[in-house]
Amino acid sequence: MAAKKQRLPNGFVLFDVLYEDGTQTSNRKVPAAEVCGLDKDAPARTFIETQDRSIAEMSGSPRGPIKTIKRSGKEPS
Template sequence: MAKKQQARPSGFVLFDVIYEDGTQTSNRKVPVTELGGLDGDAPARTFVEIQDRKIAEMSGSARGRIKSIARSRRPRPSAG
């Protein structure tokens, strides 16, 4: 009997990144496949750092060092 394949999570998780110079970027996409396991969200920082390096190579303008990274909060629905 064939084993049933488990569904792999797809999509992205959004992160807010704060840099040491005080600038912030919001809603940085990190693939779900990069997260989880024993490291939890820690791989997101590495993924964003790699993205920043690639962007810097293309633009010629480097980003500062990352101070903190956290999952983006979903906006609350407005009351109305």
């Protein structure tokens, strides 16, 4: 019997991002498939940093480094 393929989650997970300069962005979309592994939310930071670099290239206005990242709607621990 063939092994069943494991389904990847579809959709997005939303994150709030706080930058070192004090600015914040909310509800940043990260594909659910990026954060479904054993690394939990660590890949989301890399995904958002890549997104920020792409936006900076198009706009000519770079973003500062990320200070913290957390899922939207979660209370700080």
